[in-house]
Amino acid sequence: MRTALYPGTFDPVTNGHIDLIQRSAKLFDQLIVAVAINRRKQPLFTVEERLAMLEVVLPPLPNVRLDHFEGLLVDFAKKQGVDAVIRGIRAVSDYEFEFQMALMNRNLAPNLETVFMMPSQEYTYLSSSMVREVSSLGGDISTLVPSYVLAQLQTKFAEKKS
Numbered sequence: 678m679r680t681a682l683y684p685g686t687f688d689p690v691t692n693g694h695i696d697l698i699q700r701s702a703k704l705f706d707q708l709i710v711a712v713a714i715n716r717r718k719q720p721l722f723t724v725e726e727r728l729a730m731l732e733v734v735l736p737p738l739p740n741v742r743l744d745h746f747e748g749l750l751v752d753f754a755k756k757q758g759v760d761a762v763i764r765g766i767r768a769v770s771d772y773e774f775e776f777q778m779a780l781m782n783r784n785l786a787p788n789l790e791t792v793f794m795m796p797s798q799e800y801t802y803l804s805s806s807m808v809r810e811v812s813s814l815g816g817d818i819s820t821l822v823p824s825y826v827l828a829q830l831q832t833k834f835a836e837k838k839s
Contacts, residue, residue: 681705681792682754683763684713684746687727688720689826690734691808693765693800700794701763702738709757710735714747721809721833734823751786761790767801 683701687694687710702708712727722730724745731743746753754762762782764775772793779791796803803821812818812830819827 678706679761680707680709680757680759681761681763682709682711682750682757682759684711684750684753686713686715686718686720686805687731688718688722688805689727689808689822689830690730691800691803691805691822691826692820693767693796693803694805695734695823696797696800697763697765697794698735698741699738701792702741704792705761706740708738708741708763709759710741710743711753712743712745713750714745716747722829726829730826730829733825749785751782751789754789755786759789761792763792763794765796766793767796767804 681701681704683698685694698708698710710731712724712731714724720727728743728745735741744757750762762779764779766772766775775791775793779793782789782791795801808818808821809830812827813834818830822830
């Protein structure tokens with residue numbers, strides 16, 4: 678059975694993430710979507726909130742399961758029996774960073790492959806940080822995230838203002 682891992686902070690999950698999850702699920706027997714806990718980042722949502730958003734907004738995909746991890750991706754991948762890591766590439770700047778990460782991961786875990794996927798055309802510019810910023814300034818992101826995520830963002834920013 679071929680298992681892939683799609684890691685990310687998903688802070689918040691966007692339509693671009695969902696696009697990659699759905700397309701990746703078709704390529705592998707099992708796909709683990711894992712929320713990364715990165716102590717260097719200050720996420721807007723807790724890991725529990727991010728997992729809950731993913732659970733609500735993902736369509737039923739029988740071969741997809743949600744998890745979270747902290748530490749080295751390769752260690753988590755080994756524990757899960759993962760064959761490949763899925764990484765989204767939107768632009769050349771993404772590729773440069775992801776290429777370095779893929780080489781480091783290959784150095785640490787030679788049998789772990791990295792699969793680069795481009796998002797669908799309508800999501801090539803989309804990032805969680807952009808969604809957070811536009812939302813925090815009152816911009817319309819209704820076409821960029823599921824309605825549930827939109828509501829969670831509005832609630833979170835309302836709490837911050839009060």
